[in-house]
Amino acid sequence: MNDLPLWAAIPVTLLLLFGSALALIGSIGLVNLRSFYARVHAPTLGTTLGIGSILLASMLYFSVLRTRFVLHELLMAVFIVLSTPVTLMLLTRAALYRDQREGSSEVPAVLPSDPPEKEVP
Template sequence: MSGLDALPAWAALLTALLVLLGAVVTLIGSIGLLRLNSFYSRVHAPTLGTTVGMASILAGSALYFSVIDARPVIHEILIAIFVTLTTPVTLMLLVRAALYRDRTEGSGDVPTEETAEDAILRTED
């Protein structure tokens, strides 16, 4: 028994909309991964899609199980915290590794460390 017969229509509709919104945002992030041309552009789109899509899907899940169990369900909050903390850290590590590789190989598309530091110092003034 799935408990769907005990789910009110408003909760079912809101859950479906949240899960659908999360799926669409995640799909848009995945399409951005395919469409963008450089590595540095590609890592940005899926990260945003993952974070916003995950938040919508987990909100729908929390709503569904809170209504079915008639008590607040907080497992989704723990999942959201874990994904929200690990996604940007993973992105940062990937970009730093790619920057190191590109600078070591002498790629012309990536500024040198000195140029990047100069740009940071100019913005601080």
């Protein structure tokens, strides 16, 4: 990592530090938020701007280093953008379903229109 001009090294440095700091803050949120439903929001920091800025840093670094456009990081960005909401939705729904079955007071009760007990295996 030696022959990178300064005008490229500075943004790469800033993006790397910003992205990893956001990922760390998100994971700290996993540790110190109180309930599961509050913690669900914490990793989103890393999976949106966090990984986004690290991918941008990597794109910039390799494009300048190889003196051609290296764009395959875009692939991972697309994949992360599509997959993170899906996993979070599935997980939150599963957690809600489990809490509702246990009758927890922290979650809204089952609505009459929600699927009744027939889904219980």
